[in-house]
Amino acid sequence: MSLLKSLILVLIGRNAKSYLSKAKELSDGEIADKVIKSKDSQLFGILYDRYSNKVYNKCYSFVKNSDEAKDLTQDIFLKVFLKLHLFNSSKASFSTWLYVLAYNFCTNYVNRDKKKKYMDEPMDDHEYHLSNDEVDIEKINCLDEGKLIKALDSIPPEDKSLLLLKYQDDVSIKDLQDSMGIGASAVKMRLNRAKAKVIKAYEKL
Known part of the structure; x- marks a missing residue:
């Protein structure tokens, strides 16, 4: 770990000092905007405190190792701190922007593990037709939770990330469209697939 990274992580992990107590009452977007202008790592620590556990849980769901x-989680928040100038509070909430970044980071990390195989086989005609029709999310919600988690872990991380963003984090189609740089119909198609x-993975378990 570089000295710069160590210093930043120490700073953002500390509780905000007393003079920042009023800042804790601000919204995520307001704090992010102030950090962009001031580069204040202790102010950024408020965002870290609000979201570090949530980001950790998302990371754990991908790597299954504490x-x-x-x-x-530390790598993601370091990247968030360095890339925060790319965040625009008028276009998306901070949580949506953070979760998209976190999932992309985890996806890239997992994809570097060449030993792990994911279920990404070509679909037969029936499955292809299913993926182009509206797949009822309630059908998935009714599945056994333990087996569903295993099924999610067996599909490509890009697909898992997309499903978690939409159905766990309640990210809108519009926000997914903006973050992915594709049209709404393309987002819906990827979600259905x-x-x-x-x-398919669940039925094979």
């Missing part, structure tokens, strides 16, 4: 998840893959 130490790895902690390292990923991801849901079809989960159902």
Whole structure:
């Protein structure tokens, strides 16, 4: 770990000092805007305190290892601090922007593990038709939770990330469209195909 990274992580992990107490009453977007202007790492620490546990849990869902998840969480917040100038509070909430960044980071990390295989086989005609129709999310919600988690872990991380963003974090189609740089119809198609893959993986368990 570089000296710069160590220093930043120490700073953002500390509780905000007393003179920042009023800042804790601000919204995420307001704090982010102030950090962008001031580069105040202690002010950024408020955002870290609000979201570090949530980001850790998301990281853990991908790597299933506490130490790895902690390292990923620190890496993600370091990247957030350095890339915060790209955040625009008028276009998306801070949580949406953060979760998209976190999922992308985890996806890239997991994809570097060449030993792990994911279910990304070509779909047969029935499955292809299913993926292009509206797949009812309630069908997935009614599945056994333990098996569903295993099914999610067996599909490509890009598909898992997309499903979690939409159905766990309640990110809108519009925000997904903006973050992915594709049209709404393309987002919906990818969501349906991801849901079809989960159902297929679940049925194989």
